Amino acid sequence: MRDLKALVQSGMFRNNGIGRRLIVALILFSSFMTAIITTFELYLDYDQDINGIEKRIEFIGDSYLPTLAESVWVADSQQIQTQLTGLSRLQDIESLVISIDGSDRWQVGDVHSQRTIERSLPIFRNYRGDDIKIGTLHIVASVDNVLDRLWDKLITILISNGIKTMLVSLFMLLIFQFMIGRHLEHISHYLRNLGRMPSANEKLKLVRKEDGLWRPDALDYVTRSINNMHNDIAVFQNEILQLNESLEQRVKERTQQLDDANRRLAEALKDIEEASQAKTVFLSRMSHELRTPLNAICGFSELLLNEDLNDDQRESLDWIVKAGRHLLYLINDLLDLSRIEVGKLSINMQPCDFDKLVREALKMHQSQIDYREITVQNLCTSSVTVRTDATRMTQIIVNLLSNAIKYNRTGGNIQLNCEELGQDRLRLSVTDTGYGIPKDKQALVFEPFERLGAEQSGVEGTGTGLALSKHLAELMSSAIGFHSEIGKGSTFWVDIPIAKQSVPDRLPSHTASDTHVEVITVLYVEDNTANLKLVENILKHQTGFHILTAINGMEGLDLARQEKPDVILLDIHLPMMDGYEVLEKLKSDASTRDIPVIALTADAMPGDISKGIEAGFYQYLTKPFEQIKLVNTLKSAVADTPRA
Amino acid sequence: MGFLQRVLESAFDSIGYDVEIIVLPGERALLNANSGLDDGDAFRAPGFEDAYPNLIRVPEKIGVMEFMAYSSPGAKIGRVTWKGLRDYTVAYANGWKIYERNVQAEEVTVVRNIKYLFPLLEQERADIVLLDRWQGLYMAKKQGVKVKLLEPPLAKVDMYMYLHKKHDALVSKVVTVLRKMKQDGTYDEIMSAELEQHNYMSN
Incomplete structure (x- = not known):
């Protein structure tokens, strides 16, 4: 019983375990076979019983009919009744009737069954040398009885087979569990836990008696194969671990090499960047250096055009201005192109x-x-x-x-x-x-x-x-x-x-024509005398400008405080104190804080311009400039500045 | 039987037929005559016509059947009636309807053949045996058994001949012959001769 309990509780029976499937298969197969065999047996029994009835009738005809014929001949009713009663005791014979000339004369038993076998035997007797028919014996045998017996037999077979099947199934299951099931469970458990085992030392071993007549069977081969496999896996694992380790080492080495390469690359990049920086700085300086004299050339040439000149002179001057402008564009474009190439051109x-x-x-x-x-x-x-x-x-x-x-x-x-x-x-x-x-x-x-x-x-x-x-x-x-x-x-x-948002609102800018007709006082701080002279000349030719000049920052600051000009033009590259420092001082002094300051410089890099606007310059004009632009900028600076 | 045979031989001879008389069990004689196997039943009490529709009665009495009671010669039995049989053990033969209907005795033995009747008397297994006059006398003589005839008969029944319907043309001829035999004394002559023989035999 303990075995049976353990069997039922084992995994073999849970859900769709092998045990359950085995018992279902056994029962199904056994039931199927029982059904077939029983059907066959019952058919044979039926056939035998029906044959038995036929034989009995035949027997009556052979053995009893002659004596019955004698009784009928003398019409001995008593004797006939006795004989018929005796015959009616034969198995399955239900009714016996003797009829003479079509009408029933003697009868024993009544027909109750629905299914019957009926036979009529003629009764002959020798009379004056001839066999004459003196009557007919009608025999009715019951098939219902046969069927009833078969039904009883079927019930008996079913019950006995059911019990037999159950016992055999149970016994086979016990044998299966003892011989195979428990070992399968053991192997299954072992394989499930295989991954958690630390080493190949834990061998799979089946619990079975190995004495006397015992010989290795399939289960032993399976066990041996699993152990070998486990061993192999352990070996492979080891190899993989080693490979992993060496791989890690190699990765480390390669990473080191890569790091070295990266570092060298970074150094090279830094060198390149430095070189590029140097180039940019060089270009910037060159640009400044080229623009400043060019500004003077173009500026004075334009100024000269306002003088009274003859045609030859005017044409020559035109050529000078054009050539100057051309040169200026060329410098600007070259500068931009080189900046784009080194990725220094910033876009706002x-x-x-x-x-x-x-x-x-x-x-x-x-x-x-x-x-x-x-x-x-x-x-x-x-x-x-x-x-x-x-x-x-x-x-x-x-x-x-x-x-x-x-x-x-x-x-x-x-x-x-x-x-x-x-x-x-x-x-x-x-x-x-x-x-x-x-x-x-x-x-x-x-x-x-x-x-x-x-x-x-x-x-x-x-x-x-x-x-x-x-x-x-x-x-x-x-x-x-x-x-x-x-x-x-x-x-x-x-x-x-196309922009998603619109242009941010700004103070309405005034055009030059909006400005008042008062004289605008301009302070120009510039160390380059040519430029000083140029701006002085430009503004002289314009009505409504009064110009003050200073050649360094200190001087410029003093003049600004004393004269309170309407607008200040400020160069960036000034000796001692540069343009940004001057601007800062102007902005920190209450008396000069509101005066618009315009940068006028040859530093034409976009970074310079945005840096200037951020620092607080009203505008950032680069040299060489066009006269009209300078004048307009001065006018709008004054117009935009609220007056005290 | 000698009487019947002689009457019939004489009658049928005068109308040009040979007669063969066969002795059969009572009902078998009716069955065979009715089925046409035999040509008729020679000596039958009336009343069976319904059960055997193929038979036609010849309406001129052939003779009288006297149902007698016989006892051992030494038995102290006087005159008996149907009711008087009640006190005795009685035997008769199977198929005799008149006995089946009327005998209500203490103990009755029904034998299959009349030949078994008188031995019962001899062995004292029956007090009274029932049989008709002619057959009783014939069987006693044949078997060499001494019997006492208890007079008068229990019953007397007129007996007729029956022919199968295929012979209906003969019926009137036979009637005529029988009447003629009774008128001219032939019938009585045959009767006297037979009685004389049996009386002698029975003593």
């Missing part, structure tokens, strides 16, 4: 009104447009806010316009078109009526210093404009492109991202 993306940018760019080219008698049709009049660096975008538009003017025919047309591409981009197209760009040259349009044969045409240019524009556009998440047709002209376009 802000929402701005696009139509305003276009108008400013057009204004800058007005004189050339007039000179070439070109008709400009500006269709970019609706206000769209784009997200871009205003200065650099203006530079691109100026470049496109400049090309459209330069490469147009005299008296030609320029059309500026603005078109929104979807919701987030705006396309500006500049279409000219020039000669167009030949197909074979189109691939070179954005290459620096490529002028596509314009050298021969006498058109001025540096060949840097479009290359620079393309770089700038890319930096500002914009795209630039063109299409051109020989004889008809070219269209250059630039796609600019």
